[in-house]
Amino acid sequence: MINLLYISISGNTRAFAEHLAEYAKAQHQANVEQPLIHLEEVSDATQNEGETAPYFVMIPTYLDGGNGIDNGFHELMTTAMGDYLREPGNAEWCRGIIGSGNRNFNEQYCLTAKEYCKEFNVPFLADYELRGTAKDASRIYDILVKVNQA
Numbered sequence: 001m002i003n004l005l006y007i008s009i010s011g012n013t014r015a016f017a018e019h020l021a022e023y024a025k026a027q028h029q030a031n032v033e034q035p036l037i038h039l040e041e042v043s044d045a046t047q048n049e050g051e052t053a054p055y056f057v058m059i060p061t062y063l064d065g066g067n068g069i070d071n072g073f074h075e076l077m078t079t080a081m082g083d084y085l086r087e088p089g090n091a092e093w094c095r096g097i098i099g100s101g102n103r104n105f106n107e108q109y110c111l112t113a114k115e116y117c118k119e120f121n122v123p124f125l126a127d128y129e130l131r132g133t134a135k136d137a138s139r140i141y142d143i144l145v146k147v148n149q150a
């Protein structure tokens with residue numbers, strides 16, 4: 001089983017997370033060795049239960065102003081995920097982060113995920129735009145399977 005935590009404000013990340021879980025289900029049906037994906041959505045209402053097993057994080061990008069090079073990392077909307085990762089012991093179980101965003105934001109593309117990776121010292125595993133594509137789902141599932149097995 002692959003545990004995947006995500007946060008979604010306007011629904012794109014939720015849609016992609018569900019797409020990934022469906023893709024995993026199909027892979028698992030074809031070959032039981034291929035793991036399923038267990039999803040958990042984090043929000044401002046999330047109570048910390050304390051992570052005790054490996055998991056991955058998916059986070060979209062919402063930033064206020066700046067250019068992403070020498071300024072501009074003022075995170076909006078998604079801070080509940082950072083708060084969750086900062087709870088004692090939680091970040092230690094995080095095996096990597098997948099960022100999403102929109103390439104129109106140039107240097108700020110997926111910047112929240114990149115900054116979290118630095119702060120929590122975990123690998124940046126992949127990125128995708130908006131709701132992702134079928135290709136993104138298979139590419140990212142393969143990455144999750146590989147890192148989860150390591």
Ligand SMILES: Cc1cc2nc3c(=O)[nH]c(=O)nc-3n(C[C@H](O)[C@H](O)[C@H](O)COP(=O)(O)O)c2cc1C
Pocket residue numbers: 007008009010011012013014060061062063100101102103105108109110111129130131
């Ligand atoms: C106000 C606002 C600011 C955004 N800022 C960024 C940004 O700095 N970098 C980026 O890559 N995408 C940015 N995006 C795009 C979102 O990350 C993208 O739409 C994402 O798929 C939203 O995920 P969600 O629907 O799960 O909340 C922004 C979108 C909005 C509405």
